[in-house]
Amino acid sequence: MRNQFAESLYKVACADEKIAVIVADISPAGSMGKFREEFPERFINVGVAEQSMIGLCAGMALRGFKSYAYTIAPFTIYRPFEFVRDDVCYQNLPVTLVGMGSGIVYSTLGATHHTLEDVAVMSAIPNMHVLAPCDPLELAEATTFSANFGKPLYLRIGKSGEPNLTEDAIDPFEFGKVRYVERGEDVCLIGYGPALSIAKEVAGRLREDGKSVSLVSAHTLKPLDREGIISILQAHKEVFVVEEHTAIGGLGTKIKEIAWDSQAVCRLETFALKDEFIHCYGTHADMQKAHGLSPEQIYAVVSGG
Amino acid sequence: MNSSDLDPFRAAESNERCRRLRKRILDISQQVKALHIAGAFSCMEVVETIYFHLMDRGTNRDTEDTFLMSKGHGCMAQYVALEELGVLSEKDISEYCTSHGILGVHPDYGNPGIEASTGSLGHGLTLAVGMAYADKLSGKRGTVYAVLSDGEMQEGSTWEGMMIAPTLGVSNLVAFLDLNDFQSLGRTSEVLPNFYPINAKVESFGWEVAEVSGHDTGALFNAVRSRKTDKPMMVLAKTTKGKGVSYMENVPIWHYRAPNADEYKTALRELGFAQ
Known part of the structure; x- marks a missing residue:
């Protein structure tokens, strides 16, 4: 990047x-x-x-x-x-x-x-x-x-070697708006930054299970697209937030606030980094896994496995 | 080099203006207690020299020069100078620190004559370097004048600004250091003795340095007009905190205290105003 x-x-x-x-x-x-x-x-x-x-x-x-x-x-x-x-x-x-x-x-x-x-x-x-x-x-x-x-x-931004995820995105990039990268009807995975690739992988697995899955890039975190988030919460039965950031003040927190205000009824789970300084070393993926952010770990939770 | 001291007439006019501006600040202190009188008095001649002698106002009073009060707490000196120039109104000053006014204890960018928000120490120099460098790139002629306090020279960011300024060749930057030897808890020379000598330190960072009395407007003016190099310049202005009112001079409490009615009368008398 x-x-x-x-x-x-x-x-x-x-x-x-x-x-x-x-x-x-x-x-x-x-x-x-x-x-x-x-x-x-x-x-x-x-x-x-x-x-x-x-x-x-x-x-x-x-x-x-x-x-x-x-x-x-x-x-x-x-x-x-x-x-x-x-x-x-x-x-x-x-x-x-x-x-x-x-x-x-x-x-x-x-x-x-x-x-x-x-x-x-x-x-x-x-x-x-x-x-x-x-x-x-x-x-x-x-x-x-x-x-x-x-x-x-x-x-x-990230560092280097990040794959392109938005080549065939449904929506164009627009500042202040959530962006559907893929569009489905049952489940929505929403994230931002290069960690959206984790959400994309989870989305793929859920699709293999027969689910209709949306993938959303919430690139603009402030101001967050409140109307867009409400629409996502209303349009899906399950919404999962994935972010490489602690749960404190991240996208998950912001979406939960909106969910409360809008009386959302969907299932809502958030996946974030632990509120800890990291003392282990390894690859980026190793570190994400240590925080419960690997695609396998997230899939296990969202699929109830 | 042109070395024109203020002529005797302008020096007298300048001294009279400083006396008048000090009185204006004392008058305000009887309405609003939140102000830093002693720090404003120590840089009064520096501020007067910049605004009324160094800054080129052209025929329509516009200027490409910039004044930046890095020691934001001294801005009462700036406010009364701006009032005298007609940039701030009497109403602006009379509404100082009120809910319906625009002026607070520190300069707020966007207010008339205020080129940057300051108040937290150590910000002004790098802002001034950025402005001066941008002006050079844009081909503007103006000079950026910044007023710093000796206390804020203790901020590491000021030294970062001192490193980068000569690297960027900002010959259009003149900083004045208000060396009143006081900070909140006492004499700077006692709090941090190794801060001195300051002259050689600044010079070794690639600046042209002049050291003059900070209460002599002619000397301050001459120091800048007789620059010898195209390095950024720092004028070390040796001042007295609370200058002009005996009981305020070098007494730390006047950093933030406002005089009571009796003290106000005494101050005016000492400044030569008949009661």
Whole structure:
């Protein structure tokens, strides 16, 4: 996804001279080589100094630039949190904070490099918007969207090698709207970010069992598409939420709030990361399994097996 | 290099303006107790020098220059200067900190003359660097003037801004450091003795540095006008916290206290206003 982001942003920057990227000395920023070569004055590496990365983004945005802060997710938003809140959100500026390698994709690097709670933390700040595309295709559209959004945005993305899930999606990408990737009538699996591939695998197994299954990308987590969620809760007998984020303040929590308010009668189960710092190491899939987020574990619960 | 001190007439005018602005702040303090008088008084001449002598207002009072109050708690000095310039109205000031007004204890972006929201220390310098760099890219001519406190130099983010500013070549950035040697709990030189000497530290980060009396508007003006390099500049303005009112000077409680009626009278008398 980081390569897709670099490619998409480069395209946007070719057409808009007010696009600037500020990175905090991160090696994957190397995939932005083309941007850096062609627009060196709009590509700034502040060094290992995330507070000034955000401050600079805000300062340039105050002057009409559309700035992007780019580094690994925890360093984009946690290290300089108060700068995100005061400089970007309080002043309501067109700054996109790109959280690369979000969730637990940096599986072996330990909890310092994970974001288990970023959706909750970013969603809690007034004026902030949260967007988590599920695959490179959706990210390309999200990036184009971000360039003209004009408001604070947290763009939560993966790392590399994510498969495309939305090639044949039913709905187009639209900011603020849930997106049917596949459409069925009995069961709905809903998620966001690259972890939607887990939901897709579960959906496939349920289909083998003869169920008619929907798969939904809830890429816009703030503002969440309340009407769209109510419609999903009404249209399906069973709804399952899958997310690579803790249950606190994630999509599952938000959907449960809406379910209560709308007096939903469907079965509703949520699958999220445990509220724990992770002390085990292994592949990304190993880590998801340790948190009960493997397709097998989720399928076992939803099918009652 | 052009080294034009304020001529004697403008220096007198400048001193008189600072005296008048201090009185205006004291007047407000009799209506609203929530203000930081001593910190505003310490940077009064710095603020006056920037707004009334350094910033180029052209013929229609527009300016491409920017004033950014990084030490947001000192913004009472900024508010009264903006009132004198006609950017803020008397009504704006009279409604300070009221439910129907627009002005609070710290600058709020979007209010007339307020270019950035500050109040949390250590934010202003990197914001100013971003503005100055953006202006360079856009081919704008203006200078960004930022006023920092010595207390906020203890924030790591200020040093991050000091590192990146010369790297980006922002010659259009001038920071003033209000060196009043006080923070909430006492003298900065006692809280963190190794903070000093500050001059060599800033210079070693690639800045041009000048050290002058922060209550001498002519010296402040001259320091900027006689710049020798195209590095970002920091003017170390040696000031007295609470300057102008004897019982406030260097007494920490006046960081946030407002004078009572008797103290108000004493202050006006000391500033030379007849009772």
